[in-house]
Structures are given as structure tokens and as C-alpha cells.
Amino acid sequence: MKPLFAEPELLSPDLLPKGYEFASTACGLKANGRPDLALITSDTPAVAAGVFTRNRVKAAPVLVSQEHLRVAGGIRAIIANSGNANCATGASGLATSRATTAAVARELGCSPEEVLVCSTGVIGVPLEVGKILGAIPRLAQDGIRSTDAAARVARAMMTTDTRPKWSAASFRIGGRQANVLGFAKGAGMIHPQMATMLAFVVTDAALARPVAQSVLSGVARRTFNSITVDGDTSTNDTLLLLANGASGCPALRADGTEYRRFVKALESVCQELALAIVTDGEGATRVAEIEVRGAPSDVAAEQVARTIATSPLVKTALAGGDPNWGRILAAAGRAPLAKGASFDPARVDIRLAGTIVCRRGEAHPFDENAVHEKLLERHVPVVIDLKSGQGRATIWTCDLTTEYVHINADYRS
Amino acid sequence: MKPLFAEPELLSPDLLPKGYEFASTACGLKANGRPDLALITSDTPAVAAGVFTRNRVKAAPVLVSQEHLRVAGGIRAIIANSGNANCATGASGLATSRATTAAVARELGCSPEEVLVCSTGVIGVPLEVGKILGAIPRLAQDGIRSTDAAARVARAMMTTDTRPKWSAASFRIGGRQANVLGFAKGAGMIHPQMATMLAFVVTDAALARPVAQSVLSGVARRTFNSITVDGDTSTNDTLLLLANGASGCPALRADGTEYRRFVKALESVCQELALAIVTDGEGATRVAEIEVRGAPSDVAAEQVARTIATSPLVKTALAGGDPNWGRILAAAGRAPLAKGASFDPARVDIRLAGTIVCRRGEAHPFDENAVHEKLLERHVPVVIDLKSGQGRATIWTCDLTTEYVHINADYRS
Numbered sequence: 001m002k003p004l005f006a007e008p009e010l011l012s013p014d015l016l017p018k019g020y021e022f023a024s025t026a027c028g029l030k031a032n033g034r035p036d037l038a039l040i041t042s043d044t045p046a047v048a049a050g051v052f053t054r055n056r057v058k059a060a061p062v063l064v065s066q067e068h069l070r071v072a073g074g075i076r077a078i079i080a081n082s083g084n085a086n087c088a089t090g091a092s093g094l095a096t097s098r099a100t101t102a103a104v105a106r107e108l109g110c111s112p113e114e115v116l117v118c119s120t121g122v123i124g125v126p127l128e129v130g131k132i133l134g135a136i137p138r139l140a141q142d143g144i145r146s147t148d149a150a151a152r153v154a155r156a157m158m159t160t161d162t163r164p165k166w167s168a169a170s171f172r173i174g175g176r177q178a179n180v181l182g183f184a185k186g187a188g189m190i191h192p193q194m195a196t197m198l199a200f201v202v203t204d205a206a207l208a209r210p211v212a213q214s215v216l217s218g219v220a221r222r223t224f225n226s227i228t229v230d231g232d233t234s235t236n237d238t239l240l241l242l243a244n245g246a247s248g249c250p251a252l253r254a255d256g257t258e259y260r261r262f263v264k265a266l267e268s269v270c271q272e273l274a275l276a277i278v279t280d281g282e283g284a285t286r287v288a289e290i291e292v293r294g295a296p297s298d299v300a301a302e303q304v305a306r307t308i309a310t311s312p313l314v315k316t317a318l319a320g321g322d323p324n325w326g327r328i329l330a331a332a333g334r335a336p337l338a339k340g341a342s343f344d345p346a347r348v349d350i351r352l353a354g355t356i357v358c359r360r361g362e363a364h365p366f367d368e369n370a371v372h373e374k375l376l377e378r379h380v381p382v383v384i385d386l387k388s389g390q391g392r393a394t395i396w397t398c399d400l401t402t403e404y405v406h407i408n409a410d411y412r413s
Numbered sequence: 414m415k416p417l418f419a420e421p422e423l424l425s426p427d428l429l430p431k432g433y434e435f436a437s438t439a440c441g442l443k444a445n446g447r448p449d450l451a452l453i454t455s456d457t458p459a460v461a462a463g464v465f466t467r468n469r470v471k472a473a474p475v476l477v478s479q480e481h482l483r484v485a486g487g488i489r490a491i492i493a494n495s496g497n498a499n500c501a502t503g504a505s506g507l508a509t510s511r512a513t514t515a516a517v518a519r520e521l522g523c524s525p526e527e528v529l530v531c532s533t534g535v536i537g538v539p540l541e542v543g544k545i546l547g548a549i550p551r552l553a554q555d556g557i558r559s560t561d562a563a564a565r566v567a568r569a570m571m572t573t574d575t576r577p578k579w580s581a582a583s584f585r586i587g588g589r590q591a592n593v594l595g596f597a598k599g600a601g602m603i604h605p606q607m608a609t610m611l612a613f614v615v616t617d618a619a620l621a622r623p624v625a626q627s628v629l630s631g632v633a634r635r636t637f638n639s640i641t642v643d644g645d646t647s648t649n650d651t652l653l654l655l656a657n658g659a660s661g662c663p664a665l666r667a668d669g670t671e672y673r674r675f676v677k678a679l680e681s682v683c684q685e686l687a688l689a690i691v692t693d694g695e696g697a698t699r700v701a702e703i704e705v706r707g708a709p710s711d712v713a714a715e716q717v718a719r720t721i722a723t724s725p726l727v728k729t730a731l732a733g734g735d736p737n738w739g740r741i742l743a744a745a746g747r748a749p750l751a752k753g754a755s756f757d758p759a760r761v762d763i764r765l766a767g768t769i770v771c772r773r774g775e776a777h778p779f780d781e782n783a784v785h786e787k788l789l790e791r792h793v794p795v796v797i798d799l800k801s802g803q804g805r806a807t808i809w810t811c812d813l814t815t816e817y818v819h820i821n822a823d824y825r826s
Contacts, residue, residue, distance in 0.1 A: 313645045326535065329501055329648075332470070334645070363502075
């Protein structure tokens with residue numbers, strides 16, 4: 001398993017992509033006065049790609065950003081607020097998101113379509129757009145290219161997150177270095193179907209637009225779409241990629257060594273951000289890596305892994321460090337599989353934190369105390385081998401604790 | 414909504430079906446010495462029907478009872494233990510269930526196929542069948558027809574249940590009274606796909622076998638299959654119906670007034686037991702009735718209702734009495750619907766405890782404190798009108814509290 005989330009202070013200045021500036025502020029959307037508005041700008045129009053929620057309830061900023069990605073030739077900025085999701089807010093919510101992109105465009109001297117907008121926070125409460133519009137002129141002037149400013153962007157995106165989340169990687173093309181820097185937020189309502197709550201990745205590599213979209217979709221499936229906190233798919237899930245080419249590297253094509261280096265850097269950044277989200281899952285104390293092998297297909301493996309990863313009984317057992325593999329087997333048994341894809345419960349092996357506890361669907365003797373101790377670590381690998389094919393999938397999930405209930409029973413009232 | 418679960422002491426002796434006896438004991442499967450073995454016998458072979466879990470991991474007693482129902486001409490007894498599910502126990506688990514039915518058959522002087530067997534408790538631990546076999550001779554002698562003995566059967570079925578669950582109803586056929594008495598257990602791993610954890614209904618009405626099975630399947634769908642505690646479908650779900658005809662009433666046929674009276678009595682008993690289970694959901698403090706109207710079809714309505722009813726964010730908001738309807742709308746938006754079945758989020762109305770809080774997909778002003786107070790009651794009706802058709806469904810769910818986490822994080826270790 002990859003090492004968990006690295007703290008932001010570890011970011012080295014020479015990993016900052018060229019040609020981007022960062023700014024953030026507290027415009028008053030969060031009652032506690034914390035930062036709640038962030039702006040990322042590209043000096044030149046960047047090639048952009050996006051992956052958005054599959055929830056049929058889509059927030060206004062999702063609809064506006066999707067439209068702008070379709071029509072704009074390039075993207076100059078991403079503006080994001082926390083404290084309010086601007087979702088289930090009807091026509092006035094759409095007007096709010098449009099006014100926000102127009103205000104940013106005015107400051108940058110570009111068209112509103114060149115600005116993407118994201119919101120995160122409570123659903124169904126009208127967004128006080130005046131606070132955002134009032135803050136934009138100053139925000140646009142404040143933008144600088146520094147690791148500190150980038151760290152503050154990650155903070156301004158937080159809602160119930162306990163830590164800001166970013167990740168960086170670099171790779172070389174034609175003798176030059178290109179960088180990839182990603183930001184994410186998310187701790188609850190995490191069960192991404194196409195992306196996660198909010199994540200932005202900027203690179204100074206040069207990419208063609210179709211390449212950008214296809215690589216982002218593939219990476220999203222293996223990273224953000226492979227985590228879950230509570231099985232609840234958000235209405236605002238958005239993953240955006242900007243590529244402005246400011247590194248001076250030659251444009252990447254969808255093949256060759258250099259392309260593979262870029263995909264590897266992008267996937268490393270997205271993977272780290274995705275793990276940072278599940279590690280910071282609301283109330284979570286540990287993360288389980290649910291790996292399903294030997295499934296009839298990769299899709300079936302993913303369905304089994306996802307059912308296990310969202311089972312409240314599995315997640316509470318994980319909270320207690322309880323080697324209760326019967327709950328894992330029962331969850332696998334109820335996984336919805338496509339017609340024809342099945343498995344024989346009497347062949348299943350289960351390994352908890354490296355110890356085999358179930359062999360051929362039955363108890364296999366193990367040292368309960370020793371496994372209990374290993375289950376109390378922050379990282380718990382769980383391997384389920386269905387012995388029914390070659391399909392594989394891995395889903396990361398966190399434990400379900402009393403703290404999750406406290407956070408969510410007290411969110412508004 | 415129906416009144417919640419009535420306590421067992423309210424059962425009147427003249428509601429006891431004729432021709433059945435009840436016995437229970439503590440045979441030592443439960444470490445705390447509580448009753449863990451129950452026997453229901455019919456004086457004569459009863460017509461029987463069963464509805465079982467759809468989990469592809471099926472416990473040994475489920476497989477044995479399914480087989481016996483297929484081959485037996487009539488059923489003389491149901492033997493049920495708590496404290497161990499006899500699931501994921503392989504060939505020796507099957508031998509255990511068979512030995513149990515054989516031991517009961519020996520005492521009753523019938524064939525093993527005339528005995529049904531059920532188990533509930535922890536998964537994956539070999540069942541100490543010696544304890545059960547040792548207790549059976551005495552258990553078979555102890556059987557009597559009394560409300561006290563029936564109440565003790567309900568107690569011996571309990572695992573994490575805090576209350577025994579039974580329900581009774583009567584109806585008249587051709588001038589005679591026939592009775593229906595049902596027992597159930599279940600508090601966690603509750604998301605029945607065909608039945609619930611364990612429920613037994615006995616009647617002294619006379620029924621043909623095909624009638625018994627079809628009426629039971631229909632009633633199960635509207636009652637036990639319409640509740641959820643945690644979305645986890647058990648490996649042992651079993652609902653059994655015995656009809657021995659001891660009332661002396663003429664046999665019921667699948668039409669006519671008297672048949673409808675029977676279905677009504679059976680449904681009333683199953684409904685009350687199902688609500689008793691969800692009310693006693695692990696850690697639950699209240700029950701929400703999630704009613705979806707205006708869906709493209711009844712199936713779509715059920716999928717939306719089920720997605721809302723299993724959302725951890727909806728269930729924690731319910732725990733806090735938080736009128737956070739945005740979480741309900743977001744859950745509806747991610748419900749998996751069949752191709753072609755959809756709805757427009759911008760038409761959805763949501764009513765919490767009688768108060769409209771969302772109209773046409775947007776916030777509708779309401780008195781937050783007043784609704785909060787109503788959400789703290791034990792029964793919370795929630796109505797979601799999709800305005801996209803005539804489909805309807807109702808699912809009952811309980812809140813997700815810190816106590817649920819305590820119960821399940823501490824179950825074994």
C-alpha cells in the first residue's frame with residue numbers, strides 16, 4: 001500500500017508548476033471565519049478536462065463548469081468556495097454560479113466561459129453570492145506563485161476535513177522538468193462515481209485536449225473512484241485538470257515513454273489525494289484496503305469490493321479491530337453482480353492484515369489476539385480471493401466510528 | 414403509520430392458534446446463560462411455506478430447511494437456536510443442522526424432513542451441536558400450549574434484540590375463529606431481500622400448500638422486505654409459515670372474502686413483527702417511514718426509498734433530529750434506477766413529519782425548530798414526491814446512532 005498522505009509542508013518549491021498563481025480568503029460563508037474562497041489562475045489559457053458526479057441531482061456549479069468546459073477554447077481560472085454547495089438552489093443557484101465566473105473573468109480580462117466554478121458545503125441553502133462577488137477583486141490581485149499560497153488554497157476548500165490535502169509529482173520530457181500539483185477536499189458524503197468531492201490538478205506540461213480528458217477519466221477510475229467513506233455520492237463531485245504548457249516541454253502525445261511518465265505522475269498525485277480523503281474520512285481512525293481477487297471479471301471484483309467497503313457491519317468491526325471475517329463474507333455474498341457473474345462461497349479465502357482467517361468459506365484457525373493487534377494499525381490490508389476467475393479490484397474505505405455519527409447528527413441543528 | 418410494536422404481555426390466550434406447543438431452554442450456546450434454543454411443534458403435520466435469504470452465502474440451516482420444505486408432505490416442528498448462525502461452517506455445519514432435525518424427529522416420532530431448523534448469531538464459528546442435541550429430549554417433553562411458553566420462544570430467539578417480538582391476529586371462517594401467531598428476531602444485519610433474520614408464523618387455519626407459499630411471498634414483500642436497519646442482508650434470513658388446520662375451519666382457497674380476511678390477519682402480524690425489528694434496530698432511537706410517491710414505477714419508487722433508507726447521512730441526520738432534506742434529495746439522486754426510469758430533481762417535493770421543506774427541488778421556508786421537535790419523536794414520516802409517475806413504495810428504517818457503532822465494534826472482541 002502507498003504511504004499515507006504527506007503533510008503539505010513537505011512540498012518543495014521546485015515542484016510548483018510554472019504559470020499558475022494561487023489566492024484564498026475568508027469571505028464570510030463559514031460562520032467560524034475560516035478561509036472559504038480560493039482562486040487558481042493560469043497565466044495563459046490551459047487545456048482542461050473534468051470528471052463530474054453521476055448523481056442525477058447536480059449542483060449549479062457542476063452544471064456551469066460542464067457547460068464552460070464544452071464551449072471554452074482554454075481555461076484561465078478555477079474559483080471554489082466552501083461552506084455552501086449551491087445545490088438544490090434552482091434558477092437562482094445557476095445565476096449565482098454564472099455571476100461568480102463573470103466577476104472573475106472581469107478581473108482577469110477573459111470571457112466567463114474561461115472560468116470554472118466549484119462549491120462545497122451544505123445542500124439546499126441559498127448561497128450568499130454577494131460575499132463572493134465582494135471578495136473577488138482583491139482575490140484576483142492577491143494571486144502569487146508560492147507553496148504557501150498553494151497550501152492556503154487547500155485550506156480554503158475544507159469543510160469537515162481535518163487536514164488540507166495536496167500532492168505533487170514531477171517528470172521529465174525532452175530534458176525539461178514538468179510538474180503536477182493536485183488539491184482535494186472531502187471527508188464525508190464520499191462515494192465518488194466519477195470523481196470526488198472536489199479535486200484540482202494543475203500541470204505545466206502541454207497536452208492536447210482529447211488526451212487530457214481520456215487520461216483523467218482513466219486515472220479517476222483507479223484513484224478517486226476507488227475510495228468510499230459512507231457510500232453517499234455527493235451532488236458536487238468534481239475533478240478538474242489544467243495543463244498550461246508553461247514548462248516549455250514539447251506537447252505530450254497519447255503514446256510513448258513520456259506520456260507514460262505523465263500518467264504515472266498524475267496517477268501518483270490523484271492516488272495520494274484519494275487516500276488523503278479516505279484517511280480523513282469523517283470520524284475515521286484507520287483505512288482498510290479491500291482487495292478482491294479471483295472474481296469472474298474486474299467489474300464483479302469491484303462490485304464485491306464496494307459492497308464490503310460500504311457495509312456498516314464491516315466498517316464498525318474495523319473500528320473495533322474485530323477480526324470478524326463472517327461479516328466480510330456475508331457482505332460479499334449480497335453484492336449485486338451482473339447476471340451470469342457469480343462465485344461459490346465455499347471457495348472463498350479471506351486474509352486480514354496478512355493472516356489467513358477463512359479458507360474455502362470456513363474458519364481457518366488463527367491467533368485472535370495477534371490479528372486484533374494488527375487490525376488496530378492505521379492501515380489494514382484485507383484480501384478476499386473468490387477463486388472464480390481473474391478479475392481484480394481494490395477499494396479503500398475507512399472505519400465507521402461513533403465520531404462519524406457525532407459529526408453528522410450535529411451538522412446543522 | 415401503524416402503532417409501534419405491542420409488548421408480548423398484551424397477547425390474549427384466545428389468540429393462541431390451536432394444535433401448537435411451545436418450549437425453550439438455555440442450552441449453553443450463549444455465554445451469558447440466557448435462553449438460546451426454542452421448539453415449536455404442531456400436533457399434526459402442517460402445511461408449510463418459507464421465504465429465505467437471497468444472499469449467495471447461505472447458512473447450513475437455510476439449506477437444510479429449504480430441502481425439507483421441498484420434500485416433506487407436512488411439517489411437525491421448527492427448532493431454532495440463537496448464539497451461533499451455523500454459517501460458513503462447511504460440510505460439518507450441514508451435518509450439524511441435519512443431526513438437529515433428526516434428534517427432534519426422534520422425539521416426535523416423525524421423519525427428519527418434517528422438521529425445519531434455524532440458527533442465528535455469529536458467523537463462521539463451529540456450532541457446538543452437542544449442547545443442542547443434549548437439550549432436545551427435555552425440550553420436546555416441555556412443550557405446552559400457553560402464552561407464557563410462546564413468549565419464552567420469542568426470548569430464546571434473541572441476539573442483540575432488546576425485546577422479544579411477537580404478534581397475533583384472528584379472523585373468522587364459516588362461523589369459526591382461526592388464529593395467526595408470529596415470532597421474529599432481528600436488530601442488526603437487517604436488510605431483508607426475501608424475508609428477515611428469523612420469523613415464524615403459525616396458524617390453525619387450513620390452507621393448500623401453493624396458496625400458503627404465494628400468500629407468504631406477497632406478504633413478505635410488503636412487510637419484512639420493506640425494512641432496513643443497516644443495509645446488510647443476513648445469511649440466515651428465514652420466514653416460515655405453518656398452517657395445521659386445527660381450528661376446524663374449512664380450508665381456505667385463493668379467492669373470496671375469507672381468503673382476504675386471512676391475508677389481512679397474516680399481513681397485520683408480519684407488519685407488526687417487521688416494525689418491531691426496525692424499532693429495535695441496533696442502537697435505534699426512532700423509526701422513519703420513507704414513502705416515495707410519483708415514481709416512474711413501483712420498482713423505481715422502492716429503489717429510491719431503499720437508497721434513502723440506507724444512507725448513513727440520512728440516518729445520522731435522523732439521529733440528530735436534523736431537518737437536513739438536502740441529504741435526502743442527494744440520496745434519491747444517486748439511487749440506481751433501471752435504464753429509462755428517471756426523474757427530474759427540479760420537480761421533487763419533500764415533506765418531513767408533515768411539513769413541506771423542499772418544493773420543486775428547492776428549499777421551501779419552514780419553522781426549523783418546530784420541525785426539529787417533530788423529528789425527535791419515535792415515529793417520523795418522510796414523504797418524497799418525485800412527480801414523475803404513479804409508482805409508490807414505503808421502506809421503514811431506523812436512525813444510525815453512536816450506540817449502533819458501540820454494539821457492532823464490540824460484538825466479538
